[in-house]
Amino acid sequence: MIRHVMRIVWNRKRSTALMMTELLISFLVLCTVLSIGAYYLDNWRQPLGFDYEDVWSLSAFYPVANRNDPVERAALLATSRQVMNSIRSHSEVVVASPTANVPYSGGSNNWGTFLPDGTMARYLWSEVRPEIKEVYGLEVVEGRWLEDGDESLADLPIVITRSMGRMFFGEESPLGKIIPRLDETGAPREAEKYYHVQRVVGVVEIFRKSGELAQEPHAAFVARSLDDPERGRAPGGYVVRVEPGTTAAFEEQLISSLQQIAPEWSFEVEPVATMRSRSLRNSMMPLVIGATVAAFLILMVGMGLVGILWQNVTQRTQELGLRRALGATSGAVQGQILGELLALTTLAVGLGSLLFLQVPLLHFLDFVPGRIFFGGTFAALLLIYPFVLICGLYPSWLAMRVQPAQALQYE
């Protein structure tokens, strides 16, 4: 029976070529959508690693004439200390820390270190005060967290996420190991003289700064100095844990108190929860639009398929009647139509898989990891058959109703 069906498909290849093209393209659309969908779903399921409720982001914008002027730097640092102290002095504030990597914010501070094999390992590098553990509710799973005084040690203590440990040291425990900062030649970098040697003292589970939809970044925390005029830099951002129930009225109070300390600076406060919903909305929008468009495309193909199969059955009434006359049951006729359709789909899917598996080679959907990419392709494989079968249901039902007598009616 399968050979018979295949032969019919082959003999009608010219008329089915277009239908196959259509199936092929819809399969590719389905693969793309499902791969991307699976990617985001997979990201969504993983823990964030931090709390965002009752956490506020405070940005500080300060004018700089020349970052390398020691006098100016010292002045900026002094103001930053006052700002930090002022933030902490409010009773609404539980705990606060500077950081350049505020969750859900647009900017981030990344560093790259060359691995022994010459590739660049990029990670989120947060220079913070130890209090940030309480702000975020970070969980130390191995070793210890940062402590006061860490910032002035020659081997700068660093706390990394599990995934970063795996990247540098594989399955070995990263504790006590060194993450150096070297250039392409393996020499220490002049501009990073305080960070040449970073010694891992602890591991946290995960820290996904860019939120639920983004892929987990490798991340690390080191202690930041607000005192040492050589090492210290004025922070541009802070995260603040406030008492539950603190209202927007406190934002005004906070900003006006800071504005008094630093009248030339500009400040902005926003709850991280608000930033989260905005960021999610902005990331979801293109996904929702893309998914809607893809759904309509597939719907369009579906309706086209129904139409063509319908036409097909009408055209082949005689052949189908003849089959009935020769003793085929109505079920067999329906099976024949659906079988042909499935054979065609299999051809299209085979070709489509071959084509789609070229995608990683062309670095097209590069951000989707291989595992998820294959998962998406597989899901598309599983989905396209029921989809095609549903499209074939009505036409094949029509075919089933063809009476043997109709075969003779035409001549």
Add this chain to the structure above:
Amino acid sequence: MLINYLKIAYKVLLRRKFFTFVSLFGISFTLVVLMVVASMLDHVLAPAAPEVNLGRSLHVSYMSMSGENRESSGSPGFGFLDQYCRDLPGVEQMSVFSEAYSVVSFLGGQKIVSEMRHTDAEYWHALDFTFVAGNPFNQADYDAGRRVAVINQQTQTRFFAEEEAVGKSIDVDGQTFVVIGVVKNVPPVRFAAAGDVYVPISTAKSDVYLKRLMGSFNALLVAESRSRFPDIRAEFASRLEHVEFPDNKHYDTMRGEPKTRLDEVAMETAGPNDDASSKTQEFVVMLAGGGLLFMLLPAINLVNINISRIYERTSEIGVRKAFGASTAHLVGQFVVENVFLSLVGGVIGLLGAAWVLQMINSSGWIPHADFHLNLRIFGYGFVLATLFGLLSGVYPAWKMSRLDVVDALRGGSR
């Protein structure tokens, strides 16, 4: 003849309602998407108030400064624009202004976030804002560093509800300004003009901006005409050779060029590149290619349906042939039918696009969005629909002209 074709087309469409629905659904949906994209692009790229001179404007909005082992890129600084970009040949008007950045105000315990710009006085001549009240600040205000502000209607409503704003003062970013003018809201795609509060650069809290080469400022250069762009770019490039890096020995090179809006959009989409024109070409090719690719699936669908229909109409085709229709007549008839269908789909698509744009406007997804279909978009739609009709009509027509009508006419239908 044409009327007869259309009559047949109409009848054929009514006969197979399901097919007609599928075809129209595909065509209109595709055209809705393409037209929404086209009108958004048009909205971004076409001159519109306040950027009325967009067609002959260049923007210095992205530069990069590099030295051994380091590079800094982004908006240029006031110092660079003021020292090296003035008096370029062929430039009629020039304005220097800051990027818009968020500032907070508090009003009766409520937080108000506004987008603020620092601008020069020339800004109000280079751009054509619609003032609903008051006036812009002038050179004298600027020179004196008066704390005056032009605000948009949204800001007026936020701070003063229904009341007149001119003459009153507002506290923004820890400073107090007197409102001297109110302008109509500007959508954010007018990159150089969008903002809520506009104040003189000279009121900045600190004057460190004066000398910086990189920073957060842009320049708008309105040329006499587009034909002067090469002159402007050439002079700009030669001035880059002579940039001095006084305070910072780490840097020795500045790169970048004045960009058209299309260059800027291409850069936003495809990432920064020093060679703007190649990026822009790439962007345009990508857009056109994407559009064609997007039309491919519905076109194949339509081709499929059309071919199915040809078999249904073999008898008609045979009769026409027997009574003297030449191949050209038949192909013509079929293409006309298809273009007719596509144009009907185009009209539905146009209505759909208008509806989608209306939804976008009212959803607040893009603030102050004012997308609408104009004659130009209508033209795009017409061209797209016709293109679509031809794309999906030519192959079936060719196939039909080769149909063996002798068989079809023999009396049976096989």
Add this chain to the structure above:
Amino acid sequence: MTSPAAQPIPKNQPRASAIQLDEVNKVYRTDRIETLALSKIDLDVQKGEFISIMGPSGSGKSTLLNLIGLLDRPSSGSILVNGKPAAELSDRSMARMRNEEIGFIFQTFHLIPDLNVVDNVELPLLYRRSSGNERRLMAEAALRRVGLTARMRHFPSQLSGGQRQRVAIARAIVGNPGILLADEPTGNLDSQMGDEIMGILEDLNQAESATIIMVTHDQKLAERTERTVRLFDGRQVS
């Protein structure tokens, strides 16, 4: 009207040839097989003659009619229609000849279901230069000729078989072609209706001296024509 039955004697001398076939062969080729559909057909039909073609299924009747009607080209041999050699005609001029000099009538009528009666009749006029008004007048005249003026706005599906065939005849004569080709025009009709249709054809032949070539299975109808050409297996047997 009485028919002279197979008497190849022209009525009004002298008459010119409407159709001349000389040594016409038609071969159908597929990948492996060659089928000889017509072999060495010689045929001369005078203007104003009414002839019938008979033969069993597959004997090549329809192929012959299609060749005469310029719907197909012979594999070899020559065909002259109104003195013009078909082999020298381009596709476009062949279409024009079909339009101006030949009218077709089919067994299954082949009316276009989407067009009403008048529009169907007007169809051949669409492919020549004529105004809408002119077309309408000519179509009405042709319908009057077949006695169907009352149903001009009807659609084919609303008509009986005999009425449909009368519409088809009106369509065939609307452009005043000299030659009518009828492929089993009564094959799908009962005998009474068939008689009616045959009557119309005879009338056209008599009153307007139309040349008519009719393929038929029906011996009685064939006897009513001036002469009968018999085909068997692609060969002319009489």
